[in-house]
Structure formats: C-alpha cells, structure tokens
Amino acid sequence: MSEDTRARILRAAKELAEEQESVQGVTVSLESVSRRAGLTKQGLMYYYSSKENLMLGMVEHAAARWDGLLRDHTGAAPEALSVFERYRAYAAVATSAEVSRADYWVFSEALYHPKLGEPWHRFLSPWFAVDDVADESRSLLTAARFCADGAWMSEATGVFPAENLADVGVRAQELIDQAEAQGGYR
Template sequence: MAKDVKTRILQAAKALAESHDSVQGVTISLESVAQEAGLTKPGLMYHFPSKEALMVGLVEHAAEHWALMLCEHTGRPAEELSSFDRHRAYVAVATTAEVSRADYWIFSDALYHPKLAQAWSDHLNSWFDVDGLEPRNAALLTAARFCADGAWMSEATGVFPAADLALVREHALALIDAAEGKGAA
C-alpha cells in the first residue's frame, strides 16, 4: 500500500511538470504535489520528508523506468549482454519511447544537483559500459548513444525534432554495427 502511495506521489509530481509549457516554468512544491496526488502535505511528507527527498525519489523513479524499459526490450539484464547489444537496446528504446518535457526536466535537473545524478548512474551505467573495447569501438558506441540521447531530448522538448526518427535510429545502429565489425562507419 505504501508503495502505491509513493508511486501516486511520483506520478503527480511528473504530471505537474508535464502541465507546464516550458521547463523553466516547472515549479514542484510539496504542497502542489500533495494536492495533485490527493493527499495532505503531512501525508506526502510521510513518504518524502523534504523537497529534496521528493526530487531524489522522482529521479530514482525515472531512472528505474528507463532501466526497466531497456530490460524489457532485451529480455535480459545489462550484465548478460554485450556492450554492442546494450547500446543497440538503448538506441532502440531512446528513439521509440514516449517522452515528454517532464522526462527531459527530470533528467536535466540532475546536471545541477549531484544527488539527483546518482540515480541515473546507478541504473544506467551498466548499459553504457564500454570497458575493454578498443578506443575506436568505444567511441563509435558512445557516438551512437549520443545520437539516441539527442533524439530523445529533441523529441521530449519539441525543439528541432527529427524529420525521420527511424532514419536517425538506423544510422545510430549502423555505428554500433561498425563498432562490432558488422559494417562500415
């Protein structure tokens, strides 16, 4: 039951972020989230005693969601996949997942708050690991990931979205194939 309430709170916080026209217009307060979730402020504070705790919870929830989407896409955890297959999964998910400005805000806010960045690292570092690869191959995988990052951020914000996202995905996947020796970069 407590997990359901926590999830409801986190969904309410994300809904508030999505309801704004710009990322800069996003203001999340304990009061506004409590109201959106149908709780009292003390009821919300039982689960998230401070705004920082709420924001850490929101980022943790988002990072877990991305890791879950990647696992669902592959059917296996990152540790059971090659670097190439992990990066293919990320490119596929990042260029097909439904994303919103709230997703972008949740991700980008971590840039300014190191405590928020930790959840992203905890859940996604294993998906982006390139240890042990030749530098050229690691660079090609990183370039493919950067393509996917840019694609989802562009789609989430609506700023310069791709005219043909499938073609962007195809080119990013070709970089991974080249890193693995299956094609030319």
C-alpha cells in the first residue's frame, strides 16, 4: 500500500510541475501535493518528511524513469553495451519527444541544490562512461550528448523547440558514428 501512496504523491507532484505556465514558476509545496494526492499534509509527511525529501523523491523517480527508458530502448543494462550503443540509445531517447517539463524542472533544480544531482549521476553515469575512449572520439560523443540534451531541454521548456526533432536525433547519431569510425577506444 505504501508504494501505491508514494507513487500517487510523486504523480501529484509531477502533475503540478507539468501544469505550470513556466518552468521557473513551478511551485510544488507539501500542501499543494498533499491536496492533489488526496492526502492530508501529515499523511504526505509520513512518506516525505520535508520538501527536500519530496524533491529528492521526485528526482529519484525522474532519473530512474530515464534509466528505464534507456534500458527499454536497448533491452540491456548499460554494462552490457558498448559506449557507442549507450550513446546511441541516449540520443534516440532524448530526441524522441518523450520529454517532461517536470523532469527538466527537477533536473535544473540540481543547479541550486547540489544534493538533487546525486540521483541523476547514479542512474545516468553508467550510460555516459567514456573511460576507455580516445580523446577525439570522447569529444564527439560529448557533442552528441549535448545535442541530445539540448533537444530534450528545448522540447521540455518549449523554448526554441526543434522544427524537426527526428533530424536532430539523426545528427546526434552521425556524431556517434563518426566517433566510432575514428577507432573509438584507446
């Protein structure tokens, strides 16, 4: 039962973040989330004792969702894939328009609250590991990731979204192909 309640709370918080006119204007409070989830504030605080804990729960949920999208796309864990397969998956997922304003909001909150970056690092670092990649290939992979990052951020915020998101994904994939063709590994 508690997992259902936790999921309901996180869904309510995400809905509130999605409904905002602008990402900067997002107001998610314990009161607003508890009302949306059909709980008392004290009932919500049983699961998330503070706004910080609620935010950590939202970030954990969003980062796990991205990891799940990547695993679903590849059918594998990141450790079972080559660096190029991992980056191809990220570029494909990030440019598929399956983006969320709430995911962007909780992602950007890490700038102001570094503790909120930890779940993103934990879930996504395995997808971005480039330890054994040659420098030239590494910079191309980074450029491809930045291309994909920019695409999902533009789509999530609605600020200068791509006219053709699929083309952006193709260009990111071309950078990854170029990185692999250069030999890729040290």
